[in-house]
Amino acid sequence: MNRMPMNHMPLNRLAPLVAMTGAILASAPACAGDWKGQSLATKRQIVSEVIACMRTRMSHDRLISYNQAARACKSEVQARLEKVTAGPLVAATTPPK
Numbered sequence: 001m002n003r004m005p006m007n008h009m010p011l012n013r014l015a016p017l018v019a020m021t022g023a024i025l026a027s028a029p030a031c032a033g034d035w036k037g038q039s040l041a042t043k044r045q046i047v048s049e050v051i052a053c054m055r056t057r058m059s060h061d062r063l064i065s066y067n068q069a070a071r072a073c074k075s076e077v078q079a080r081l082e083k084v085t086a087g088p089l090v091a092a093t094t095p096p097k
Contacts, residue, residue: 049077
């Protein structure tokens with residue numbers, strides 16, 4: 001009886017996982033427009049949102065390519081980020097009491 005050890009992951013699961021992680025990490029700086037002005041927590045949140053979006057998009061549609069999912073998710077997350085940060089900041093016109 002030829003059994004695999006408990007800590008051995010089959011290559012059909014490991015190779016796509018490594019490729020997807022590497023591609024996400026390589027393309028992570030392109031997720032947001034101005035990385036210099038953003039905090040590290042914001043950058044990590046954007047990357048995690050892109051990863052979650054890609055995971056759900058690729059699991060729902062098996063015909064979509066990795067690059068198509070990456071482009072769609074990056075633009076979706078960027079649009080949400082711009083929507084949240086859009087709008088003028090208005091200072092109070094009345095002095096505090």
